[in-house]
Amino acid sequence: MTIEEIEKEIIEEFEMFGDDWEAKYEHLIDLGKSLPLIKEEFKTDDRIIKGCQSRVWLNSELKEGIVYFTADADAIITKGMVALMVRVLSEHTPKEIVDAKLNFVDTIGLKEHLSPTRANGLVSMINKMKADALSFS
Amino acid sequence: MKELKNIRDQFPILNQKINGYDLVYFDNGATSQKPLSVIESISDYYKQSNANIHRGVHTLSRTATGLFEKARKTLASHFNVKNDQQIIFTAGTTDSINLVVNGLSKNYLKKGDEIILSSYEHHSNILPWQLWAEENGGKLKVIPLLEDQSLDLSKLESLISSKTKLIAIAHVSNTLGVITDLEKVNSIARKNNIAVLVDGAQSAPHMAVDLTKLNVDFFVCSAHKMYGPTGIGLLYLSEKWLKDLPVSKPGGGTINTVTFEKTEYAENALRFEPGTPHIAGSVGFSAAIDFMNAVGIQTIFDHEHQLVQYAQQKMSEIPEVIIYGKSEHKAGVISFNIKNNHPFDVGTLLDKYGIAVRTGHHCTQPLMQCLNIQGTIRISFAIYNTKEEVDFFIEKLKKVITMLC
Ligand SMILES: Cc1ncc(COP(=O)(O)O)c(C=O)c1O
Numbered sequence: 001m002t003i004e005e006i007e008k009e010i011i012e013e014f015e016m017f018g019d020d021w022e023a024k025y026e027h028l029i030d031l032g033k034s035l036p037l038i039k040e041e042f043k044t045d046d047r048i049i050k051g052c053q054s055r056v057w058l059n060s061e062l063k064e065g066i067v068y069f070t071a072d073a074d075a076i077i078t079k080g081m082v083a084l085m086v087r088v089l090s091e092h093t094p095k096e097i098v099d100a101k102l103n104f105v106d107t108i109g110l111k112e113h114l115s116p117t118r119a120n121g122l123v124s125m126i127n128k129m130k131a132d133a134l135s136f137s
Numbered sequence: 138m139k140e141l142k143n144i145r146d147q148f149p150i151l152n153q154k155i156n157g158y159d160l161v162y163f164d165n166g167a168t169s170q171k172p173l174s175v176i177e178s179i180s181d182y183y184k185q186s187n188a189n190i191h192r193g194v195h196t197l198s199r200t201a202t203g204l205f206e207k208a209r210k211t212l213a214s215h216f217n218v219k220n221d222q223q224i225i226f227t228a229g230t231t232d233s234i235n236l237v238v239n240g241l242s243k244n245y246l247k248k249g250d251e252i253i254l255s256s257y258e259h260h261s262n263i264l265p266w267q268l269w270a271e272e273n274g275g276k277l278k279v280i281p282l283l284e285d286q287s288l289d290l291s292k293l294e295s296l297i298s299s300k301t302k303l304i305a306i307a308h309v310s311n312t313l314g315v316i317t318d319l320e321k322v323n324s325i326a327r328k329n330n331i332a333v334l335v336d337g338a339q340s341a342p343h344m345a346v347d348l349t350k351l352n353v354d355f356f357v358c359s360a361h362k363m364y365g366p367t368g369i370g371l372l373y374l375s376e377k378w379l380k381d382l383p384v385s386k387p388g389g390g391t392i393n394t395v396t397f398e399k400t401e402y403a404e405n406a407l408r409f410e411p412g413t414p415h416i417a418g419s420v421g422f423s424a425a426i427d428f429m430n431a432v433g434i435q436t437i438f439d440h441e442h443q444l445v446q447y448a449q450q451k452m453s454e455i456p457e458v459i460i461y462g463k464s465e466h467k468a469g470v471i472s473f474n475i476k477n478n479h480p481f482d483v484g485t486l487l488d489k490y491g492i493a494v495r496t497g498h499h500c501t502q503p504l505m506q507c508l509n510i511q512g513t514i515r516i517s518f519a520i521y522n523t524k525e526e527v528d529f530f531i532e533k534l535k536k537v538i539t540m541l542c
Contacts, residue, residue: 021156021489022489022540025486025489025540026540029482029540029541053480053481053496053497053512054479054481074479074511075479075481075482075485076478076479076482076541077481077482077485077486078479078481078482
């Protein structure tokens with residue numbers, strides 16, 4: 001699937017909840033809980049992306065022209081968002097990743113998490129994902 | 138006391154919806170909201186009295202000077218300080234502490250000297266001392282915590298050496314709300330001839346502070362946590378330090394005479410207030426003090442104390458809640474965590490219900506290290522908070538716990 005197709009899939013998944021933000025957040029929390037995102041050995045200090053409050057770990061690998069991301073976070077809502085980002089961006093080419101607009105975040109009503117004033121490290125994570133992809137290309 | 142409803146009416150900002158819910162503002166430890174009297178005093182100042190102060194011959198300048206100096210008197214009287222020149226206007230707590238450190242480093246603090254701090258100091262009362270220590274081979278020593286997260290003052294004497302010059306300590310911990318036994322700290326300091334700086338950022342908003350009775354060397358606080366505007370605060374100097382603290386921030390307005398060779402500085406507060414001060418801020422600060430006194434400081438303390446007791450009781454009935462700072466002796470603040478959950482998640486979800494709390498380390502990372510945690514969720518009260526708000530918070534906290542756990 002292309003990045004846009006995965007985004008569409010996520011949008012449909014969240015449309016079920018309509019305006020019910022509680023259900024939406026419960027889903028996000030479930031996403032955060034369900035995914036073992038990163039190997040313990042990769043949860044090292046040099047892989048931490050420092051947000052002010054919650055910590056995010058990211059590991060990027062290139063195999064045969066395709067970028068593989070694994071990641072984790074210590075706050076569960078952040079981890080849910082991280083899970084979405086990994087789902088959308090992992091297993092694509094560096095160029096596709098760098099070009100990704102990630103408009104789905106706005107559409108599913110979680111844009112607030114991408115505000116740069118947010119203390120969760122998510123924006124830094126996306127920047128790091130794109131920077132890593134760029135360095136592979 | 139004015140009826141609480143009446144008090145809330147004076148804070149227009151409280152009357153709004155956040156995410157569809159009535160705003161519950163429990164982040165007063167970070168900054169309090171401002172009553173109409175404060176807001177209007179500032180706009181009135183700009184509408185009617187604005188001019189630069191001191192040495193102006195024209196009428197407006199004299200009016201503005203009068204307001205600025207009246208604010209100094211209001212503060213002096215509020216904190217029971219006899220000589221109003223002992224009240225210096227600064228940009229706030231952090232600025233005041235820096236002014237003291239930079240002044241003292243000129244002659245009082247010598248290479249290799251030692252400063253004593255407490256485990257629960259705010260970064261603003263650590264970093265300036267740490268910077269001085271790094272540059273001068275100085276040393277910081279730390280008063281440890283007891284089991285109930287109040288300070289273990291029985292250890293204080295053992296931290297003192299012949300090189301100890303000053304104890305810099307919070308009156309109330311911004312993270313835990315625990316009140317420091319300043320009488321004890323001060324009597325030990327006096328006995329050993331050590332200066333004391335009290336960080337009153339979190340005490341001045343909640344309780345009566347009598348600086349004559351406290352008899353410390355330095356006391357600092359910020360107007361914005363006391364219903365006043367941002368950008369202004371105070372530094373209280375004892376009579377001795379009003380004479381002896383060297384100028385470290387020179388500039389216009391601080392002098393008696395200047396030649397290119399030599400400057401004679403003013404003997405009074407102006408010596409420490411270079412440049413055009415925050416005149417409108419001083420007017421707002423003064424109005425905030427008037428507001429607090431109109432309500433009654435004891436009334437404020439009692440009201441907030443009741444809210445703390447009530448909330449703490451309700452919270453301790455929730456098995457997932459861990460409360461920090463169990464000491465009975467507390468002012469206005471509760472810090473807690475939800476077992477196995479990150480404070481950020483709890484804060485994010487409470488915000489969705491319109492409840493403003495603070496999460497994280499609260500600028501007290503060394504305290505977080507002592508407690509071996511990443512951060513906490515902190516609720517902090519002001520006079521306008523109500524029992525109903527606490528009930529709503531408890532209800533939503535329970536809901537958040539079921540969402541997260
Ligand atoms: C105990 C304590 N000290 C110092 C400060 C710093 O105050 P300000 O930011 O107003 O300088 C604060 C405020 O967060 C505080 O709570």
